[in-house]
Amino acid sequence: xxxxxxxxxxxxxxxxxxxxxxxxxxxxxxxxxxxxxxxxxxxxxxxxxxxxxxxxxxxxxxxxxxxxxxxxxxxxxxxxxxxxxxxxxxxxxxxxxxxxxxxxxxxxxxxxxxxxxxxxxxxxxxxxxxxxxxxxxxxxxxxxxxxxxxxxxxxxxxxxxxxxxxxxxxxxxxxxxxxxxxxxxxxxxxxxxxxxxxxxxxxxxxxxxxxxxxxxxxxxxxxxxxxxxxxxxxxxxxxxxxxxxxxxxxxxxxxxxxxxxxxxxxxxxxxxxxxxxxxxxxxxxxxxxxxxxxxxxxxxxxxxxxxxxxxxxxxxxxxxxxxxxxxxxxxxxxxxxxxxxxxxxxxxxxxxxxxxxxxxxxxxxxxxxxxxxxxxxxxxxxxxxxxxxxxxxxxxxxxxxxxxxxxxxxxxxxxxxxxxxxxxxxxxxxxxxxxxxxxxxxxxxxxxxxxxxxxxxxxxxxxxxxxxxxxxxxxxxxxxxxxxxxxxxxxxxxxxxxxxxxxxxxxxxxxxxxxx
Numbered sequence: 441x442x443x444x445x446x447x448x449x450x451x452x453x454x455x456x457x458x459x460x461x462x463x464x465x466x467x468x469x470x471x472x473x474x475x476x477x478x479x480x481x482x483x484x485x486x487x488x489x490x491x492x493x494x495x496x497x498x499x500x501x502x503x504x505x506x507x508x509x510x511x512x513x514x515x516x517x518x519x520x521x522x523x524x525x526x527x528x529x530x531x532x533x534x535x536x537x538x539x540x541x542x543x544x545x546x547x548x549x550x551x552x553x554x555x556x557x558x559x560x561x562x563x564x565x566x567x568x569x570x571x572x573x574x575x576x577x578x579x580x581x582x583x584x585x586x587x588x589x590x591x592x593x594x595x596x597x598x599x600x601x602x603x604x605x606x607x608x609x610x611x612x613x614x615x616x617x618x619x620x621x622x623x624x625x626x627x628x629x630x631x632x633x634x635x636x637x638x639x640x641x642x643x644x645x646x647x648x649x650x651x652x653x654x655x656x657x658x659x660x661x662x663x664x665x666x667x668x669x670x671x672x673x674x675x676x677x678x679x680x681x682x683x684x685x686x687x688x689x690x691x692x693x694x695x696x697x698x699x700x701x702x703x704x705x706x707x708x709x710x711x712x713x714x715x716x717x718x719x720x721x722x723x724x725x726x727x728x729x730x731x732x733x734x735x736x737x738x739x740x741x742x743x744x745x746x747x748x749x750x751x752x753x754x755x756x757x758x759x760x761x762x763x764x765x766x767x768x769x770x771x772x773x774x775x776x777x778x779x780x781x782x783x784x785x786x787x788x789x790x791x792x793x794x795x796x797x798x799x800x801x802x803x804x805x806x807x808x809x810x811x812x813x814x815x816x817x818x819x820x821x822x823x824x825x826x827x828x829x830x831x832x833x834x835x836x837x838x839x840x841x842x843x844x845x846x847x848x849x850x851x852x853x854x855x856x857x858x859x860x861x862x863x864x865x866x867x868x869x870x871x872x873x874x875x876x877x878x879x880x881x882x883x884x885x886x887x888x889x890x891x892x893x894x895x896x897x898x899x900x901x902x903x904x905x906x907x908x909x910x911x912x913x914x915x916x917x918x919x920x921x922x923x924x925x926x927x928x929x930x931x932x933x934x935x936x937x938x939x940x941x942x943x944x945x946x947x948x949x950x951x952x953x954x955x956x
Contacts, residue, residue: 466695469623474648475656482615483510497610504548516615519647524561537739546594554590561587568637572629583622628691640773690715799838814856842876850880863937864889905930
């Protein structure tokens with residue numbers, strides 16, 4: 441289903457009585473640069489470790505020393521092929537390398553080696569779930585036009601105090617996969633969901649770490665708007681988007697900016713914009729009215745890359761077999777979702793959330809195996825509604841949460857055995873995160889979190905609650921069953937949230953029946 445955006449202010453709409461109101465559509469296309477996980481660079485033997493001292497991971501070729509030649513990294517080619525296969529691409533039997541010329545201080549050669557004329561792979565298709573808060577999950581498909589190999593540039597460091605710029609060439613020559621997606625997306629949420637799915641796939645393939653904070657995955661978004669039935673509008677490109685959340689925010693902001701600009705009588709110009717995460721807005725960088733001439737030319741020092749596409753063949757020293765690499769593709773995220781729904785009878789939303797959070801999925805599988813008697817719904821509800829919510833409030837990845845799977849298992853076991861209630865289980869999440877060295881039993885004892893199941897104690901709380909809530913008692917006895925919740929809430933308050941609510945409800949119903 442298409443997602444249409446309606447302009448609120450219609451200053452530019454024709455003022456004709458019978459003219460139909462046309463809707464505006466937004467169009468989004470993504471270009472993703474994924475750094476290939478490898479020990480050495482794409483065309484040299486220098487290291488790729490993040491955070492290495494400045495200019496220590498630089499070979500002669502990276503610094504463009506005359507007489508040095510590129511040597512293609514086989515591991516990078518294999519990683520590119522695996523990624524292409526996982527994304528449903530047609531891997532090309534022959535691909536070629538080109539020189540893309542532009543002159544920046546952090547590009548010593550004055551050109552980037554990339555694949556322009558004949559890429560490694562084309563014509564892929566990604567289908568992924570789109571999660572929008574407050575809305576039903578739906579699936580979206582987007583075409584992958586091209587997957588190509590290329591080298592990264594270095595990094596310029598600007599010193600405002602000394603009024604000079606320095607260059608770090610550690611990144612120069614790092615291996616990249618550029619993935620060019622068709623403009624098949626319409627919203628920021630769809631774009632963020634696509635990148636999230638892509639990151640899951642790349643991590644499973646182990647072809648990219650996807651650590652956006654380290655620059656291992658970089659996203660550029662091309663955004664335009666047009667009225668229904670009209671050609672595509674003028675697009676802007678938003679660069680330097682540094683997180684999945686920022687992808688959604690940046691694209692949503694840019695769509696709204698263009699809509700408001702047109703509604704006020706303005707015109708969208710073809711320009712490059714930067715995402716200001718602190719102020720949550722896009723900022724103009726440079727216009728693109730004049731098409732830059734990169735003077736593409738074939739790379740004379742690299743021969744065409746030939747691959748073996750024949751089924752059943754094995755790789756040799758000279759030739760990589762695509763069929764052999766296809767056998768190494770692991771289970772992909774969507775297959776995992778389907779397996780979870782079939783094996784554990786999970787609904788689609790739950791399966792999507794678990795797969796989107798690999799650590800949460802690992803916790804679920806381990807706990808389900810260890811606690812066969814605990815209902816699956818209890819485990820998923822606790823992991824998603826309580827643990828994940830707690831991490832989100834702290835703006836913390838589940839990976840960085842200090843709570844172990846063993847501790848989570850102990851919490852759920854105590855909850856299932858009615859040694860603690862759900863309120864105490866939620867308290868234990870915070871306690872375990874702040875005190876990772878302590879056990880669940882120690883924390884339960886030290887913080888007096890044991891659930892009250894003693895019938896005499898519960899009856900005493902119920903008697904007091906009935907006395908404290910005469911109006912609710914009267915309403916309940918007149919047939920308003922929902923009034924019981926107010927009395928139950930009073931029991932929870934009197935017992936400091938520790939009474940067994942199941943026993944409390946049974947006791948209240950019995951006591952109130954006697955009073956009628």
